[in-house]
Amino acid sequence: MLKELQLAIDQGHSAIVIKFNLSNWSQVFEQETESSFKSVRFIELSASRYPFLPWLISLLLEQACRLMPSSFLSAKQLSFAAGRRSYLILRNIKKLNQTFDLIVAHNPQSFYPALVASKKFNAKLGIDMEDYHPGETNNKSLSDKVLLLLKHTLPHAYYISYASPCFYDIVNQKISLNRTKQIVLLNGFPSTDFTLKNSHITKLSLVWFSQHINGGRGLEPLLDAMADFSDQVELHLIGQLNPTFDRNFVKGKKGIYIHSPKSQQDLHEFLCDFDIGVACDVPVNLNRDLALTNKIIAYAQAGLFILATHTKAQDKFLHESALEYAQVKPEIASYYSALKKLLNQKIEFFHNRENRFKEGQKYSWDNLREPLNKIWSE
Numbered sequence: 001m002l003k004e005l006q007l008a009i010d011q012g013h014s015a016i017v018i019k020f021n022l023s024n025w026s027q028v029f030e031q032e033t034e035s036s037f038k039s040v041r042f043i044e045l046s047a048s049r050y051p052f053l054p055w056l057i058s059l060l061l062e063q064a065c066r067l068m069p070s071s072f073l074s075a076k077q078l079s080f081a082a083g084r085r086s087y088l089i090l091r092n093i094k095k096l097n098q099t100f101d102l103i104v105a106h107n108p109q110s111f112y113p114a115l116v117a118s119k120k121f122n123a124k125l126g127i128d129m130e131d132y133h134p135g136e137t138n139n140k141s142l143s144d145k146v147l148l149l150l151k152h153t154l155p156h157a158y159y160i161s162y163a164s165p166c167f168y169d170i171v172n173q174k175i176s177l178n179r180t181k182q183i184v185l186l187n188g189f190p191s192t193d194f195t196l197k198n199s200h201i202t203k204l205s206l207v208w209f210s211q212h213i214n215g216g217r218g219l220e221p222l223l224d225a226m227a228d229f230s231d232q233v234e235l236h237l238i239g240q241l242n243p244t245f246d247r248n249f250v251k252g253k254k255g256i257y258i259h260s261p262k263s264q265q266d267l268h269e270f271l272c273d274f275d276i277g278v279a280c281d282v283p284v285n286l287n288r289d290l291a292l293t294n295k296i297i298a299y300a301q302a303g304l305f306i307l308a309t310h311t312k313a314q315d316k317f318l319h320e321s322a323l324e325y326a327q328v329k330p331e332i333a334s335y336y337s338a339l340k341k342l343l344n345q346k347i348e349f350f351h352n353r354e355n356r357f358k359e360g361q362k363y364s365w366d367n368l369r370e371p372l373n374k375i376w377s378e
Contacts, residue, residue, distance in 0.1 A: 001106050002264070003189075003365050004128075004372070005037060011376060015040050016096075018089060018110075020047040026211070029263050045088050054091065058084035070145050075152035079112035081145045082133075089113040093120070102126060102158075102376070108133040108146055111153040124158035126375075128185070129167045135286030151175050159375050161185040166290035166313045183371040187294040191364040193268035194301045196357045204339075204346055206307070207274040209238035209267060209295060213258070214245050218280035218309055218330050223249050223256065225335035230255030232343055236274065238262060268298060275350070276342065277304040282330045283311050292317050301364060303357030305349050307338060322359050324349060 001017075008015045021027065021044050034042050049055045058080075065073060065081035079086040086109040093113055104126040105114035111127060118125035134147040154160060154171070159181035162168040168184050171177070210217060219237070226235055230253070238259040241250070250256055262270060271277065277299025283289035292313040299306050306325035308314045318325050326342065328334040342349075361367075 001104075001128075002033065003369070004104060005040060007369060007373065007376070009037070009039065011373075013101075016043060016100075017041070018043045018045065018092060020045050020085060020088075022047050026261070029261070032263060043092060045085075045092060047085065054088060055084075058087040061087050066142060066145070070141070070148050073145065073148075075112055075115075075149065078145050078149040078152060079109065081142070082111075082149055083109035085109045086113060090116065093117045096121075099123075104128065106130060108149060111149065115153050115156055118156070125156055127154060127157045127160045129160060129162045129171065131163070132167050132170055132287045132290050135170075135288075135290065138285055147174060155180060159183065161372060163187050164290055164292040164313050165316060166292070170290060181375055183375070185372055186292065186297055186363060186368050188297050188363040188365045188368040189264070189268060189294075189301060191301070191361055191366050193265055194303070194357075194360075195269065195272050196303060196354060197272045198353075204233045204276065204343060205236065205274045206233065206276045206278050207236045207238070207271060207304070208278040208280065209271075211239055211261065212242060213237050213239040213250075214242040215249075216282075216284060218282040220249055221330055221332045222278065222280055222335050223253065224332045225339060226253065226255055228336065229339050229343070233339060235278075238267065238270070268302065271298060271302040271304065274302075274304060275346070276307050277302070279306060279308040279314060280328075280330065281309060281311055281314070289313065297363050300356075300360035303353050303360055305342075305356065307342075324352060324356055 005015060005017065017040060019042060061080040062084040065077045073081065089110055090113045093116060100121040100123040102124045103114045103118045103121070105111050106128045107130065114125060117123070134143045134150065137143055154175055155177055157180050160177065162184050163186065165184050168182060208219065222235070226233060234255050234257060236257045236259060239261055241258050250258065277295065279293060279296045279299065281288055281293060289312045296306060296308065296314065296317065300323055306318065306323060308318060308325060308327050309330050310327055318327070326338055328338045
């Protein structure tokens with residue numbers, strides 16, 4: 001969304017952003033980001049229980065609509081079932097009294113409100129499929145409701161952008177979108193975020209990042225495999241560390257380093273210090289199998305060798321690329337074998353860093369944004 005916002009400003013547009021205050025560790029980064037967009041108006045809604053009455057209404061609507069059969073629900077009610085923030089967005093759209101040319105939505109709770117806004121303001125509707133939302137849950141009833149919501153909203157979009165080619169494929173299998181412009185828009189970042197740095201042939205350094213360092217992200221077998229390599233390999237984890245995960249899998253282990261969450265630009269600069277980027281996602285649901293995470297693109301742009309697990313999206317992306325990578329099963333033995341092989345080859349891939357960095361620039365936002373730039377300029 002930030003990259004789209006910058007693109008809008010670069011094209012000379014004014015913009016309003018409706019966002020939620022989550023009242024957590026990310027708030028300081030959001031405030032820093034907002035201060036850099038001085039010409040943009042941010043409308044901040046509360047995601048907490050205050051004010052209480054709107055929150056209570058949104059909660060009751062969400063629960064009631066999730067209990068009802070999908071066939072009984074209107075598009076509006078399906079939106080409430082997708083999440084309570086849909087109601088809160090709708091309330092505030094009614095308060096807007098200016099004109100707009102384009103409304104862009106980034107998650108399923110905002111798709112229906114964005115459709116309502118596009119009709120109210122006679123504006124084009126853009127929808128960004130950051131995930132395959134029906135596949136984010138293993139709850140079949142909720143998954144069916146979200147898919148039905150997509151069928152009600154996506155065909156009305158002027159354009160749809162997809163963060164993974166696999167999202168494009170599955171959406172077009174499920175929904176007829178004959179008159180909608182569609183583009184695959186990988187989650188690349190500005191090339192200026194990354195710097196080519198010289199490698200120092202000492203310990204092999206691995207890096208992984210996410211908002212949260214927690215279970216279910218595929219880290220467990222890698223952490224266990226690290227035990228025999230702590231004098232030769234370092235693993236750096238960036239994110240908010242869950243205390244239980246720390247106690248069960250991290251605490252007391254050598255060679256594991258924890259770093260607090262960073263702003264996007266600081267994160268990308270920091271990634272350039274490492275040798276290998278770890279993309280260890282496991283397909284615990286359909287979305288995780290189809291998603292191409294932002295981390296794998298960031299690793300490529302930073303010039304890192306990529307160590308990735310097998311998912312449908314990662315297999316497709318890596319096999320079709322000219323990037324340097326190795327793939328593993330989410331098992332201790334597989335990581336152990338991979339680390340042993342990488343240690344034997346470390347001098348070779350240290351020397352290939354410049355080539356990897358150049359190859360990674362193909363995935364910079366400077367290049368990837370052109371299809372969206374063209375649509376917005378029409």
